[in-house]
Amino acid sequence: MAAGVDVSLEFSGGAELLFDRVKKHDISLPSQDKSWTLQCLLAWIRDNMLKERPELFMQGQTVRPGILVLVNDADWELLGELDYVIQPNDTITFISTLHGG
Amino acid sequence: MNYEEEIRRLKEDLELKKSEIVHLKSLLTTNSSEVIPQIVNDVEKQWEDLSSHTKLSNNEIARYSRQLILPEIGVRGQLCLSQRSVLIVGAGGLGCPASIYLAAAGIGRLGVVDYDEVELSNLHRQILHTERRIGIPKSASVIGACQQLNSDVKFVPYHLQLNSENALNLIKHYDVVLDATDNVASRYLLNDACVLAGKPLVSGSALRFQGQLTVYNHKGGPCYRCLFPKPPPPETVTNCSDGGVLGVVPGIIGCLQALEAIKIAAGMDSSFSQRLLLFDGLDGTFRGVSIRKKSLGCLVCGDNPTITKLIDYEQFCGAGANDKDQALHILSENERIKPKEYKSMLDCGTPHVLVDVRLPVELEICHLPAPAINIPMDSLCKETSKEKLLNTAKVLESSGECVPIIVVCRQGNDSQVAVRKFKELMQDTDCHFVFKDLLGGLTSWAKQIDNTFPVY
Ligand SMILES: [Zn+2]
Numbered sequence: 001m002a003a004g005v006d007v008s009l010e011f012s013g014g015a016e017l018l019f020d021r022v023k024k025h026d027i028s029l030p031s032q033d034k035s036w037t038l039q040c041l042l043a044w045i046r047d048n049m050l051k052e053r054p055e056l057f058m059q060g061q062t063v064r065p066g067i068l069v070l071v072n073d074a075d076w077e078l079l080g081e082l083d084y085v086i087q088p089n090d091t092i093t094f095i096s097t098l099h100g101g
Numbered sequence: 102m103n104y105e106e107e108i109r110r111l112k113e114d115l116e117l118k119k120s121e122i123v124h125l126k127s128l129l130t131t132n133s134s135e136v137i138p139q140i141v142n143d144v145e146k147q148w149e150d151l152s153s154h155t156k157l158s159n160n161e162i163a164r165y166s167r168q169l170i171l172p173e174i175g176v177r178g179q180l181c182l183s184q185r186s187v188l189i190v191g192a193g194g195l196g197c198p199a200s201i202y203l204a205a206a207g208i209g210r211l212g213v214v215d216y217d218e219v220e221l222s223n224l225h226r227q228i229l230h231t232e233r234r235i236g237i238p239k240s241a242s243v244i245g246a247c248q249q250l251n252s253d254v255k256f257v258p259y260h261l262q263l264n265s266e267n268a269l270n271l272i273k274h275y276d277v278v279l280d281a282t283d284n285v286a287s288r289y290l291l292n293d294a295c296v297l298a299g300k301p302l303v304s305g306s307a308l309r310f311q312g313q314l315t316v317y318n319h320k321g322g323p324c325y326r327c328l329f330p331k332p333p334p335p336e337t338v339t340n341c342s343d344g345g346v347l348g349v350v351p352g353i354i355g356c357l358q359a360l361e362a363i364k365i366a367a368g369m370d371s372s373f374s375q376r377l378l379l380f381d382g383l384d385g386t387f388r389g390v391s392i393r394k395k396s397l398g399c400l401v402c403g404d405n406p407t408i409t410k411l412i413d414y415e416q417f418c419g420a421g422a423n424d425k426d427q428a429l430h431i432l433s434e435n436e437r438i439k440p441k442e443y444k445s446m447l448d449c450g451t452p453h454v455l456v457d458v459r460l461p462v463e464l465e466i467c468h469l470p471a472p473a474i475n476i477p478m479d480s481l482c483k484e485t486s487k488e489k490l491l492n493t494a495k496v497l498e499s500s501g502e503c504v505p506i507i508v509v510c511r512q513g514n515d516s517q518v519a520v521r522k523f524k525e526l527m528q529d530t531d532c533h534f535v536f537k538d539l540l541g542g543l544t545s546w547a548k549q550i551d552n553t554f555p556v557y
């Protein structure tokens with residue numbers, strides 16, 4: 001049994017528009033059987049926070065192409081991406097890339 | 102007679118005449134005292150060597166004195182600048198501030214590429230264009246403004262669409278490239294071209310109140326594809342005409358692009374290789390985050406690249422290399438209503454319900470001359486939206502007729518998406534709805550029915 005985890009979620013580059021235009025969310029993930037990986041977090045976000053048009057944020061089990069994910073300001077690629085185990089008080093940032101000019 | 106040779110020669114003549122026509126047209130539409138530079142269409146044209154400029158004149162020393170006394174620049178840095186060339190792709194909200202600062206700083210040669218002409222809706226952010234220059238090529242307009250600030254710079258305005266055929270030939274003449282474009286396909290094209298040509302790419306973008314800046318393919322850092330191997334699904338991409346943008350936001354990012362280009366050209370380190378700057382004008386924050394290293398498996402800059410020449414980027418991204426909205430065709434003909442038909446419904450007082458799916462802020466700009474329910478696109482699936490529709494249905498059913506629900510938006514794309522969503526949403530209710538979308542939205546209404554109706 002993994003304990004619940006408190007984390008901060010940040011959304012920018014327009015991703016916040018999918019979350020009631022709020023850029024920072026402090027959330028408490030409930031305790032669950034397995035540990036809280038980023039993959040679990042994404043599923044949790046989809047089921048609990050993302051009511052409108054989830055396809056604008058996710059594709060399959062991961063974020064859609066064009067969204068960068070940072071954990072405590074570091075690219076999630078360096079941390080194992082979906083398999084990273086979330087630590088208490090982590091800040092996880094989702095940045096949608098902009099294309100306009 | 103060699104026909105191929107003759108065809109080639111005629112094509113060249115044709116191009117030359119075309120640019121003459123554009124030039125003469127631009128003279129017609131502008132103040133006759135204003136000098137509009139002649140555009141260039143030949144990407145292969147050779148330019149004079151900048152490296153022979155090895156000594157600053159007294160005039161240059163006076164002009165650049167305030168930046169010359171910076172130890173990081175100095176005479177060496179200034180000479181470097183004057184020997185380097187920068188290509189700016191996109192003469193819009195990013196390209197305007199970037200080009201004027203590069204010209205002011207004394208870059209040797211400045212090329213500006215844009216396929217488009219100046220429009221009234223550009224002027225709130227594309228600040229080098231003028232009211233008089235509406236209708237003339239953006240590249241010529243920007244260069245005209247830069248020339249007035251610093252005539253020592255060699256300027257090249259290209260009035261063309263950058264594509265897989267011309268990109269490499271164009272880029273090879275320049276030392277640093279700025280991505281000041283406004284669409285995904287052009288961003289991948291520029292990235293691949295810069296990797297193949299070995300040029301640093303200073304990339305900026307902006308939307309609403311936010312901007313982003315990175316330097317790609319510089320001193321072993323990552324390229325755009327290292328970060329984004331797959332393009333975003335087209336329906337997730339928002340352009341400035343749909344999402345809106347406050348003019349000063351691309352202004353700030355464009356200035357930062359000029360700054361990084363100046364640093365690279367003067368031989369200094371760039372601050373944004375393997376780093377991404379996030380600017381949020383609403384919160385007043387600048388934030389730099391580290392991004393991944395160059396990816397060994399990157400298809401274009403990795404160890405075993407499979408992209409060794411430019412590909413079809415519009416196909417790769419599933420979207421055009423511009424920021425114009427393309428008309429979607431989601432609904433069938435009988436699910437749509439033409440503006441003329443809707444006008445006669447209004448004239449005859451035919452009962453119907455009008456649903457406007459734009460944001461409330463857009464309804465304040467203009468709306469059709471009939472009462473409407475507002476269900477914005479970001480609330481289509483909300484319970485309250487369903488209730489609104491159901492309540493309407495109840496009222497309608499009491500009249501015993503199947504009353505159509507007409508869905509309207511700005512350009513007739515969102516309205517089609519909305520009709521599909523509404524149909525899904527109402528499937529499990531026992532109400533019978535007939536949903537139709539107003540073909541071409543308010544833009545078509547303005548064009549076909551009411552030419553006093555505002556277009557935005
Ligand atoms: Zn790469």
